[in-house]
Amino acid sequence: MNRKLPLGDKVLDAFVESRAAVSVLVVALGFACGTVLVLAVGRNPAGMYAGILQTLSGWDLTRGTWNARYIGEWIATSMPLVLCGLSMAFAARTGLFNIGAEGQYIAGLTAAQFVALLGPGIPGLHWALALAAAVAAGAAWGAIAGALKARFEVSEVVATIMLNYVAFFLSRWMTGLIPGANTYRTPDFPLTARLDDAFLRSITNGSRLNIGLWFTIGSVLVFWLLMERTRAGFALRATGFNREAARAAGISVRSATAASMAVSGAFAGLAGAVVALGSFSYGRVLGGLDNYGFDGIAVALVGGSTAFGTAAAGLLFGMLSSARPLMQSRGIPKEIALIISGLVVVFVSLRAAFKAAGDLMAARTAAAAASTGSENPEIEGGAA
């Protein structure tokens, strides 16, 4: 908007544009309800906030100690959430509902594990190849649904849900074929495939924080640049808002759809690699879903499907997840953190309802202002 502003203000602007103020309010409301709940079960809410503080800053008020590992764990936990949130958000901005981030995540995770175990053990190159393979696999998995939608008008919702199962069982079967794999794990990855980073590990006192951090930050920036600043993003956003008008303007809705799902899948695929090579030292034969893909839906929703909003929402959900054991150690039922996450999502949905109500009012006013003889304002508003 106002491009004379300093960078800090620009970032702030971006947040305001994503209705960040409302989001913060919604989150605060979630915590307020959580507090009431804690009181209701007869515990001291201070324990909850102490747990959260420890997650965010590393300060343990009970013992009066400081440990940076908590911060590292929080950020490491948030990374796949942010990436899967970006996946969901990217598709959403193009008017698509990608429920398949879970499947694309699995595709990426599986590809990363294969390259990690079978790829060339060259330091630096090995993990890079694994990440690239994961991104490609996630993109390909997303592109399948995108192509089905673009070519045959197959609902991406149905296609991605089904592809989640295909990805899951395909991953199990294929990973089981790796020499030395048993029913739940493969042999250890070579060290060259791990995303460990001595520097990040040292400043966070041995946490799981890894190179994935840079790729997560990079992904947020790529999302923002691609969506807000490029021709491709312009076409995708136009398609997302109004397919018909985009088509009439000469934008190929079909390729926008396929491309959007592919990019969406790429983010989820990267998330798979970050988890596989960052948090584990061996390949997993998946016994269940990691659920990062599904959590990404909530992350994108809370983040308003913008790059920075999604990043912030991912950090919030990561925080709640990391704080759970710390709260529990202070006598707070660990379900409280889950309830707060749930409440935040509910309130965000309510925000959408508030907005819809606002739009309805606006539409009524507009309809009445135009006072078109044939339009029934109430119905018009309802349709809008």
Place this chain on the structure above:
Amino acid sequence: MNDDYAIEMIGITKAFPGVLANDRVSLRVRPNSIHALLGENGAGKSTLMSILFGMYRPDAGIVRVGGRDVTIRDPNDATALGIGMVHQHFKLVRAFTAAENVVLGAEPRTKDGSLDLATAEERVAALSERYGLDVDPRGRVESMSVGAQQRLEILKLLYRDADTLILDEPTAVLRPQEVDDLLGIMRRLKAEGKTIILITHKLREISETAERCTILRRGRVAGDVDVAAVTESDLAALMVGRNVDFSVRKGPANPGKVVLSVENLSVRDDKGVERVRDLSLDVRAGEILGIAGVDGNGQGELVEAIVGLRPAASGRILIGGTDATKATVRERILLGVGHVPEDRRKHGLIAEFRLDENLALKSFREEPYSNRFGFIDRKATAARASVLIERFDVRAGEGPATLAGSMSGGNQQKAILAREIDGAPALLVVSQPTRGLDVGAIEYVHERIVAERDAGRAVLLVSFELDEILALCDRIAAISRGAIAGIVDAADADERRIGAMMAGAADPGAPTAAAAKPAAAAKPAAAGRSAGSKKAPATEKSSGGSQSAKATRKANFTKNPSGGKRRKNAGNAGEER
């Protein structure tokens, strides 16, 4: 005075930001009568009825029902006062039966408190019988025709003991036979003691059913007349007020070489019905070719085929001599096709985009709006937007950053024109360019179109407003059932001749029999049109529809004192939506 009126609305004033929708409007409806509320789009009819039905509160004014002052806070209050409204868009549960829909919210119960469906069906059947509504209580809404759904809506009101029924443009969604049925039902309702307020802008419905008619114009009462004492053209004159000057100052055309050539084109609609049949026409640089016709005669499909939104079933489309029959929308834009679409909100603009983004919707791929690395230069798009806003007099509160959806229809249309003209097209395809616009915007849009012609562009203009066609075009092609019935020079054209061709007469020239009997043919006009606009398979009806549309028009024109082509077509106002 007190007992004389079923409904009295006195001095109603209602303002919305920037618009005085109702300005001291008074409406008095006698009990057991059919009272028409007539006015063009935007005249304030809907606002007034929304106030009566409790959806808006008036800023000033009194509402009396049965002689008592009342305050109607919401539709429940209105219902309690015996006022019911049938909206244009029905409020029915599609998966429910008629009876279930009717009793929904006021269900009869058995002794144990469960839904007494048998009683419900009985009551619905009895009401249906009494008022001749022909509604099957057990029929499901999803399998009902539009007309049956509308009768069901009426039945819902009767079930709730409504004495006064507000019908909001009830015939807009109906087919011709259904219109006649509905008018019959209205008379029956009146015979059974009900009072009906009919919102419409179709004159024939008024003259056939109503006793009194209140005419609104720009938020004010323009007249309150006894229908029997006036003619349809009197009503039209009251509705339109001063005759809108549709004439455009323009010099003679200098046609150049052929820019658009359509050869034996056939186009099918989404259902596979052939809507354009073996159609051929040429448009030359520096001329405006008008497509005159009643809505639903293939204009939409023709335009979509020309701009590339719909494939041609057969035939060829040449743009600037290049065969573009199979070209994509984008390729045609690059060949020089500009398109001002009929539905500007659906095809013309992205409401959630800023104005500068909308103005760049077709040019964002090009220098200087984006660079070779694929990045958009937002300074460049905003700067261009500022220039266009200035040049095309687009009123946008926040300049280039204004959200397109927040702009008025006229300014949206100006923005679309700006974008399309800024693309310097060789061919400008313009569909219904002034629909829903106010007089000032209409004149502006017309001037721009003529200016583009004078700049050497080929212009194809599709309009359902014959006056607009006559005022703007250099040559006029009448379309009927997907085929060109004839092409005449504007100099030789008059309403009669074009009208005859629109009705499907092959030979333009002599007035036909259809033109000679205005009133009789008037009735299917409106409905034929609305059926067409809903893309119902109305092909077989369109002949009757177009014939009578023209005839209605004629009725108004011949009686209008000022004559000529200087009025906004009153009798045809129904087309606007």
